[in-house]
Structures are given as C-alpha cells and as structure tokens.
Amino acid sequence: MRRRTMLVGAGVIALAAAISGYRHRLPGFDPVIPAAPTGDERVEQRRSIMRGKTVDFYTAVPAGYGDGKGLPVCLVLHGGTARPADFPRLGFGRFLTDAVRRGAPPFVLAGADGDRLAWHPAGGDDPQRMVHEEIPLWCVQRGFDVSRRALWGWSMGGYGALSLAEAFPAWASAVAAFSPAVQPGDDVFGAAGQLRGSPVGLWCGRQDPLFGNVTALQKVLPEPIAAGSYTDGRHNMDYWSRQIPAAFDFVGRRLGRL
Template identity: 60%
Template structure:
C-alpha cells in the first residue's frame, strides 16, 4: 500500500466520525466523546519494522495551528488488543491533541505504531516493545519532533504496555497515562512497580470495568501516589477512555512543557 492509498484510508476512517450533540461520535458498539475541534497535521503511513519483522502502520497527530510539529515533544500511544494504529484517526486522537492546546496546554504530538496482540512484549522474532523504544522515536526524529521529551499513554493492553515500557527502560519516558491497564497481581508491572519511582503515573478505570480491583491494587503498589486519574462510571471501552483523555493530555503536556 503506497502513501497516497494510506492517506485515502485515513480520510475514510475520519469520515466515520460524525457530528452529534456538539461532539463527534465514533461509529462503533460504544460511543466515545470526541472534542468537536479539527485535527491538525494527522498522518497514517507505513514503515518497515525490523523489530517486528513486518510492515506496520505509523500514526502521528500534530495539533492544529502547529504546522508539521517540528520541535514538539511526543506522547507515544500504545493501543489495546481490539484496535491498531490505523484506528487512531477515527478515535479522534488528532482532535484531542488540538483540544489540549485550546484548553491552554503546551502542544505535543501523538505518535504510535501497530504492535499486534502480544501485550507489547517480545515473542520470538516479533518485539513490539523494542519497536516502540528504538524505531518509533527514530521515525519521529525523521519528522523533526523532539524525541528528547517523550511520554507514553495506552489503554487496556496498551496501558499495561506503557507501564512496562517505563519499567523496562528507565528514563525513556517522562510520564505514563494508563487507562484500564490490563494488569494483574504478580505480573511484571506489579513485580517491578518500584521501577516506576520518579515517573508520574496517571491511572484511570471505569467502576463497571472487570479490571477495577486490579487497577486499584496497582495504585496501592506504586512507589508514589498517582499523578493523575481516578475512577468513574464506565466500562472497558473507548467510550470511557475518551472521557479520560483530556486529563491525560493535561498530564503529559505538563510534564513535557
């Protein structure tokens, strides 16, 4: 698939977002609430990932009014098991980036790539975690983003992956925003929780989410109080996570600003 085809695909995905009640709503089984503002420079391309041994989707979103994003810090986005980077335009990430700036935050870029369904762990010759650590920043650097200032966010499997990323590579990201991370007592995130010392962590989870008990247990295991987040009515879906994104944007913008 060439770049022209990819941009057409991006436009088609964006077309699945329709205006409703002052917001844009993603046509899916759930109804995420997306800011009714325009995306800026939003791109969906394909890159060859050496670490994954395949071609992957590479997504970036710059807030409207900030050109191609040169010099801006980056929030790395790790998707959950039911989505890929190709879904990010329809989920409104570009609009959330613009909304964050319009609410007074310093601008930053969202960037992510497709990591499969490996919970962002290596499996044989497929290593999505190392792709995020090594290749994704390099692709961002090609676009002249500021890869010295990185944060990470993710939902479900991607929330787990973003926390694991910060633990595995100390100092790599300045903060983590995790929505309903798919954690459980005894896994790597719990056993290495001390490695998150000094990393501002935002934790959110819906009160009707089956992971609520485990996420609250993780909060108690953190080496310092969470930097943002909370628990409110919601299930394990993007309808809930979309309501958490503005606060997550506040966190990553504050840390990178």
Template identity: 45%
Template sequence: MISRRGLLVGGGAVAGVAAAGAVGWELAPAPVTYRVRRTLGLLPEPWVPDVPEGTVRVEQVDSEHLGPIDLFTAVPAGYGDGAGLPVVVVLHGSSATAAGFRDLGLPRFVTAAVRAGAPPFVLAGTDDGPAGWVPVPGADPQAMLRDELPGWLDERGYDADRRALWGWSRGGYGALRFVEVEPDWPAALALFSPALHAGDPALADDAGLDALATLPWGLWCGEDDPFRDGAEALAAAAPTPPDPWVGGPGGHTRVYWNAQTVDMLVWLTSNL
C-alpha cells in the same frame, strides 16, 4: 458464556451485549460491539471533541523488530507539520490499530487538549506485536519503541527527546511493562485501564515497579471496569502512588476513556 458469533444471532444480540459489557467492549471486535450498541441503543456514544484535526499521517515503516507496521502521527490544528514539537506516544488496546486512530477521533483530542491548555505536542503511535506490547520470539515491540521509534519521530522533525507515554487496556499493560525495563524512556506515564489483574507478574516485587518511584505517572480506571482490581493493586504496589488516580463511574469502554482524555493529555504534556 455466549460466543462471539452469538452476538449476531437473533435474540442472542441482547445477551451478547451483556456478555461484552461484562468483559469490556475493548476485548470484543470493535465493529461488532459498536454496531450492536448503536442498534439496541444500550450505551451512549463516546464523546469526541467538536474541533478540527491538524496534520494527520499514517505511514508504513519497516521495523527490524516487528516487520512492516503503521506509524500514526497527529499534529494539533494550527501547528503545521509539527516541527520541533514534543511527542506523546500512545500504545493501543487489543481491538485497535494505528491506522484506526483517526476513526477513534484521536487527532481531534490533540487539538482539544492544546486548546484546553496543553503545550503543543504531536501524538504518535504504531501497531503492536503478535502478543501485544510484550516481547515474544521473533517480535519485540519494546525494542521497536526503544531503538526505532525515536529515530522515525526525529526524521519527521519532531523533538523525539521530549516524549511521554500513554496506553489504554492492553496498551496500558504494555506501557507499564516497558517502563519497568526502560524507566528513563518517557518523561511521564498515563495508564488507562491497564489490562492486568491483582497477582499479575507486572506487580511482582522484582518486576521493576521501582521505576514508578520518581516517574510522574497517572492512572485512570472506572469503577465498573473488569480490570479495576488490577488498577487498585498497581496503585497499592507502586512505590509512589499515581497522581492523578482517577476512578468514577464507567467500564472498559471508549465512553469512559474519551471522557478522561483531554484532562489526561493536559496533565501528561505538562511534564514535557
């Protein structure tokens, strides 16, 4: 296997792109993978809607469970500060941060989704913990989501009691583990390429998948995604299959995820 450093060394760049493609761009440092991809022209650019942003904020909040973290919020264009709007909470993947959501174009996806028919909503997300979205000694992102995030959203005037949950990659895995222990927290769940394989503890009989029996949930994972086997195993193990369950060509990339995001948000917010 080629090292990450090898991605930047001479002829190793091409091999590095192939290696990164095998495990998914999400699992390698985003600045490196995007720079190499643009330089070599091997992959298309992720699509981002050509629509305006609304009100976007990145604020630091102090979490009792995680310490200082960033809180991102995005209101669709034309809806002011978002007062009274319901919330879609997004859990990011391993190479992302809440402060980087704007660079990914997420505020424009909010506007595009509303223009495509979604009821107006606010997109909100925070940073994760040292092990992603699962608890470890000294850091509990699940407790932050449960005990603190609704209060922060309420303080900013949003309708924090109406909320849905979306996660991609490691955030998709974290969203699944969160609803296993807090099944009543979201009104609906959207998982983009959750980072799990068949046999993961999240799929065990006693893991809490019964939460998916009544919770509206959807699953999106490309046919070339390295976590496709885990997505199929999750769909088969859940007491109620995902609806929608979207596959199609694509890997563990923003190219695939961005192409699905507007339709996903329209579906997800229809449950709020």
C-alpha cells in the same frame, strides 16, 4: 527471565482477549469526540526491523502547529482492538487540538501497530523494542523532539506503557494508563519499584472488570499517582474517550516542563 516474560505476556494477551469480548457485548462504546479540528494527522507505513514486518505508523500534530517540528512526543500504545489506522476515526487528532486550545503545552502523538502481543516479544517479533528504539527514530525523521517523551496506552496498551516505563526507568517523563490490563503477580506488579521518579496517571471505570486490579496496582506503586481518577465507566472507548482530556492535560504539563 525470558520464559517468565513470555508466560506473563501470554497471560496478558488472554486477559485482554477476555476483556475485548466483554467490551463488544456492551452498548455505548462509541467515543465522545470534541469538535476541535485536526492538524497534520497521518497514517504511514514503516518497515519495522524489530517486528520483522511493515507496520502502520500514526502521527498527529495539533492544529496550528504545522508539521510539528520541535514538539515533544507522546507515544501511543494501543489496546487489543483499535489499531493506528483507527486513530483518526477515534478522534485522537481532535482531542489533541482541543487539549492545546484549553491550555496544554503542545505535543504530538506517535504510535505504531504492535499487534496483540501485549507489547512483549514473541519469537522474533518485539513490539516493545519497536516503541523504544524505532518509533523515536521515525519521529526524528519527522523533526519531532524525542528528547521529551511520554507514554499513553489503554487496556493491553496501558499494561504495555507501564511495562515499558519499568524496563527503561526515567526514559519517559510521564505514563498515562487507562484501564491497564494488569493482574497481581504479573511483571508490572513485580517491577513497580522501577516507576519511582516516573509520574504515573491511572484511570479506570468502576464497572470495569479490571477495576480491582488497577486499584491494587496503585497501592504497590512507589509514589502516589500524579494524575487519574476512578469514576463510573466500563472497559470501552466511551469511557476512555471521556478521560482523554485529563490525560492529555497531564501529558502536556509533564512534557512542557522539560
């Protein structure tokens, strides 16, 4: 099983690398950022035992909610290019405030650097366990309510969010995946039944090279998707930024129900 996981992870890394190259050959992949203000937004360094190194740890609280104590958490799994240090520039804190101002129940964002390992273990480096076991502890230290948690990721991180939700059924109250780097026959397809009872949102651009894979995944999910759309767009931040408002509305509603 571990060898199969390593082989699948290597396949996803290769796929993500190919998609990343495709992304950078396209014009117009700057994010579309709302004018809303940021709240308490930080990039700190934390020592990860699971990864065996110090990693960047990003958090964002919507403006008007102080340091975010008592708020539920959406865990962020990045793709093959952007890292937590890039999240402020990509406007994630502004998107969060905008979602809350539009009526979404408030929540915080939290994510750490998982490198390019497709959120699977490689030797002694285990970014998936970092997300499952360490980031919640770091969030508790900040006073966030980790009993209410959701997952959001794009590209390689969308694959990682789905894989994590399958590995720990019902651990997350929602999974939002943008253009997840999945392919038929990988572990996400093989364990799709584990997502029963976990609301899933899927978004993918129709011009994305992963579009066929994502729609094929939707067909094997045990339940209809709870949110998402397939509209014109490619595999880039321009497309993903236009989907963030809908995804944050979805995540906020799910976290606000608990």
